[in-house]
Amino acid sequence: MLAWIVWLIVAAVLGVAELMTTTFALGIIAVGALVAAGVGALHVALPFQLLAFVVASGAGLGFVLPIARRHIKQPPLLKTGPAALVGRSASVLEEVTGQSGRVRIGGEVWSARSYDETLVIPVGHMVDVMQIEGATALVYPRE
Known part of the structure; x- marks a missing residue:
């Protein structure tokens, strides 16, 4: 069997394994196997295919993986809901x-509780929304 076909099979197996684990590492190694398959398709000797695999996988794991993980852990830029x-x-x-x-936030009426349970906030006062619990706003009076 031709070596580049073996590399494609390895890449496919690693790609499926990546879908099951979502670690990003196996996907990057699968890309390294695709690079080795490309080198193998050019009829280059097996040691150079292995070198291409190691270099591509190492570069991906060393440079791409940290960037991808940092990107995933970022909070959303726009808060919604x-x-x-x-x-x-x-x-x-x-x-x-x-x-x-009850308070009016924007144009909507929300049920509310005082953030500090000992406070009583009279009608007409302005408050700041400190937290949302379910459909209830926890509010604190403005100074």
């Missing part, structure tokens, strides 16, 4: 206590 409400100001529609209350 309830997370986007944290830090916004709101006006109190119903007195807010540690157990209940």
